[in-house]
Amino acid sequence: MEIEQLLAQSLQLLGLGMGAVFIILILLIGLISIVSKIVPDEVSSVAAAPAVKPAVNNDHIAALTSAIHQYRKRR
Amino acid sequence: MEIEQLLAQSLQLLGLGMGAVFIILILLIGLISIVSKIVPDEVSSVAAAPAVKPAVNNDHIAALTSAIHQYRKRR
Amino acid sequence: MEIEQLLAQSLQLLGLGMGAVFIILILLIGLISIVSKIVPDEVSSVAAAPAVKPAVNNDHIAALTSAIHQYRKRR
Amino acid sequence: MEQGLLQLWASTGLYNFTPGQAIMIAVGAGLIYLAVARRFEPLLLIPIGFGGILANIPIAGIAGPEGLLGILYNAGIESGVFPLLIFMGVGAMTDFGPLLARPSLMILGAAAQFGIFFTLFGAIAMNLLPGMEFTMADAAAIAIIGGADGPTAIYVASRLAPDLLGAIAVAAYSYMALVPIIQPPIMKLLTTEEERKTKMTQLRHVGRLEKILFPLLLLLVTILLLPSATPLVGMLCFGNLLKECGVVERLSNTAQNELINIVTIFLGLAVGSKLAADKFLSAETLGILLLGMVAFSIGTAAGVIMGKIMYRVTGKAVNPLIGAAGVSAVPMAARVANKIGLQANPQNFLLMHAMGPNVAGVIGSAVAAGVLLAIVG
């Protein structure tokens, strides 16, 4: 490749790269801000309890099962 | 393979498998009971001593040597 | 190979091997003695300090750069 | 510039996602949620769930042969190395003392393996349903979920049905976490209040030499009768010998700490690589989840029923509840037996009595795995 082409390509990479970095980090700033507003100040008691009793319902299997059903319907 | 064959084979596996599990664990129960009767209540002082002096005889080499001799004779 | 040759070769290895071992260890004795005379009794304060501040000059890059220059000149 | 932007856009996830991948990433996140918020076997389900997310990222190919998860899978699971090292670590962490103190209770650990073999039959029978196609190897790999032992399930599945490995591992660890939900109703249904109140006599002291000899005896019996189980049983025994022999403490510590931790991280990520959408999102997975539940329930019931037999035979010296611990799921199942026992009688501490059948269940399912590998493999 000619040097001019390489230089052009690298300039383009400069733009794309800095653009991608800024877009991703700015998006992340937004998401973090939203989360910090939604999330209660301290973590929910369920997760924080040191020795929580194991699951009390079957939402696990329900989740997997519904995911599969959903997927199969879409195909 | 036909489904009937598969079902028959799986029934057979059920019998063989549970048989093997019971035979091995029952054999083990017997062996453990025998060992617990043979073995002294607390471990022999040789093994228990915290800083036993290393071997005092050559039964190690003797063991290996005799094993080899024995094997070579049998061939 | 004939057994005589093998025996001769193994005798030769005996000489070479013991020679190499002695030469290397004696050389090492000499080097250690020299080092122990050159080196100050306790380690230099730079290396011994528990939380030394990082490098204060560029002799690192200088070293690499000069190594490369030197090499390229020799070729 | 435009071309570069297009190239970049064509390389985004947004551009390349398939619905299956999106769903599987949600499933991975769901596993992590259950592991963190509900304490579902977090040591395994966090790496598996995260691995599942990584495996379903478009373009990146992390689960492919040149991606990290693919490399880990090939090096450690296809080869069988990771589950065997985990089993060594389990051996180094297991105290067989309660089992040795009252070896007859091992029979409970044998009975509970009925869950495995009944499920094998059930999986084959499922072929009568449309959309299900389980070979004998598939059925065997699914059945081993009933062993309630993660590394055994992964080892057998990697040998017999690698395509189903993801679903089998997820089912095995999930149901192990669900033992406190699945077992109690079955245990209560099959036992009377009086049976559940049964107290058991204190366990005898077990000497050090007996503990050293046990792994060697166990290995010997397995060698003589079922060599196909010796990779699993052998590594369990090796780990236990390291622990009990008392002269290689540093190796024993490493086997039950750093080494098993490292392997657990790698194993979990590698199992996650099998949560790729095209393999996981199928009717077979539903069948596996259903059969796994059946396996656990039947295994529990078989253990309890054998417990009831022993209750009668021994003149009420055995509380039938500890039979449920025979499925393994160490130590969760033993704790459940203890808890149900306490509900019936607040002075009734069954934990140590249940640990014997519990660890016997690990041996039992390793033996069952050996049978399946010998005949189906």
Added chain:
Amino acid sequence: MEQGLLQLWASTGLYNFTPGQAIMIAVGAGLIYLAVARRFEPLLLIPIGFGGILANIPIAGIAGPEGLLGILYNAGIESGVFPLLIFMGVGAMTDFGPLLARPSLMILGAAAQFGIFFTLFGAIAMNLLPGMEFTMADAAAIAIIGGADGPTAIYVASRLAPDLLGAIAVAAYSYMALVPIIQPPIMKLLTTEEERKTKMTQLRHVGRLEKILFPLLLLLVTILLLPSATPLVGMLCFGNLLKECGVVERLSNTAQNELINIVTIFLGLAVGSKLAADKFLSAETLGILLLGMVAFSIGTAAGVIMGKIMYRVTGKAVNPLIGAAGVSAVPMAARVANKIGLQANPQNFLLMHAMGPNVAGVIGSAVAAGVLLAIVG
């Protein structure tokens, strides 16, 4: 005997040395000297320097395909496994709390990546000089030095320009060690005394759930927009999740201690295998050293300038010095910002404020690496 002596003499190093090998052994010893006496990133530069020595021993072939270093290189660096595991450990050691407390400062971590892309352009421009021949892939691998992040640089170089890996890794770690020398003059040049005196308000408390969600959010954004960065970002997030979720402490401890230590030893030795004389002693290495310095300087300047912009926009709520920490080089760059701040105002503690941009810089350069891998790779 004579023949044997000749054979032995012909097998000595003295007989077989090339000047390049001798020089490279001196370079390896120099790196060890700097690591030990000057504390230049000793965790990496001691293994790299020692590996460099071993790689240049004549006859022994330690860096060859059947030598220890060659085996480690093929197993861990060519495959990408080692840098990814290091990144997992880094994730398990990193507290993203300061970043979460004031997310807007992430913008500083973005700006500092300008050093990478400017250097890419500079490397291509260097082709105008005689004796330099950098392909676009070479240029991208060199540019990533500006990310000031060792594992990222090694990962990208191993994918894009394995021949330059030795020089790139040495440059990356050396300049990371030289941050306290390189950055202060630039920081002082670009800021006024008043700006440097700026105090910042205390950071808010960040809850545990926010910390758990962050790695998942970060991964999600990366999946959607830049899948090619997900191997690096994914392992960083996985490690951080292990740390923050609080339910797998033993895995987290292993990831940030024994596992990362083992991998660091192997990675360093393997990188050293690329210090073979014929690859390292070339004009390209000089170019790499020069460009790396440029990359660090430009990155620092860009961070500080963005800091000055934020200083104005926020009405003096942000001290521009912390922009320099955006290059990453965790935690050295944050410490430098703190130190320069203290020089201007002895009550001005910037350390925790600089940690946000600092860890954002790690994310930023992983993202930049993803762009380079997506477009150039």
Added chain:
Amino acid sequence: MEQGLLQLWASTGLYNFTPGQAIMIAVGAGLIYLAVARRFEPLLLIPIGFGGILANIPIAGIAGPEGLLGILYNAGIESGVFPLLIFMGVGAMTDFGPLLARPSLMILGAAAQFGIFFTLFGAIAMNLLPGMEFTMADAAAIAIIGGADGPTAIYVASRLAPDLLGAIAVAAYSYMALVPIIQPPIMKLLTTEEERKTKMTQLRHVGRLEKILFPLLLLLVTILLLPSATPLVGMLCFGNLLKECGVVERLSNTAQNELINIVTIFLGLAVGSKLAADKFLSAETLGILLLGMVAFSIGTAAGVIMGKIMYRVTGKAVNPLIGAAGVSAVPMAARVANKIGLQANPQNFLLMHAMGPNVAGVIGSAVAAGVLLAIVG
């Protein structure tokens, strides 16, 4: 059903055993017995013995190319990686201070290597016996047992005579454990009561910088004169540098704890894979056991005789007993010298004086290994 039963019976160990396998399982159990009850190098002999049992299980194929032991052997011993990593750990655990305090005593560590080369000659001479057929490579691999250093013996054997590796490793570690039995009679036979009573002056203090420079000097000399020894010596020096440099404590700790423990487990099991009956139960093994004993005895004698020479030359400043420690077998041989010294004179503490020749013996046998690999390999 019948067919299934037959298939299961045909897959039992009972059906498939060969007498050789049964004997080798007994040998493996014997090694474990000696390791546990008699403390024969348990860190190695328990994994080796257990690996030997696993390797001789019929059908299971655990030592085969797809079995765990076979995989570990190929990955770690055929490649040379495991012994080299052990050597790194040994380096990180070794204090060369006593050697540096009085370097002239290294000559004792040189003299004791006579055991290696005399045994080489002896092994070749054994070909005169019927049933023995040792090539020069076999003889060299056997001779290295006289180095009294496990990883060196395994490394050399894996390169020169992999088929004999099992017997050589077992002999090397067994005789290292037997040092307190083998050495004292030889030591007493060759010395007078007066010689044994000789007290030695206290060792000078050795500075940190000397300790840092030593591994680099040692490596330098080896590079210049004997590159074929640099893999072994290099890793020893690398480990020692990690320990002594003082700036990478976490790497040093990992190298001398978790990493060496993990590798020891794997190495032991992998060596065990070479205890397969068809290789081990041969006349050659008897020859190896005999020659190993000769090697230890001759090495001890040579060390003591050199000690007597130094006793004269230095005017009774050197106790000839410490010459026996020159065979290495660290730290057992030094302890034996100390014990025999105390028997002659209860105030005569030789331990630290014997540590110098002891660690010099490690270097000496690594050098001897280099010669053998350079000329025979």
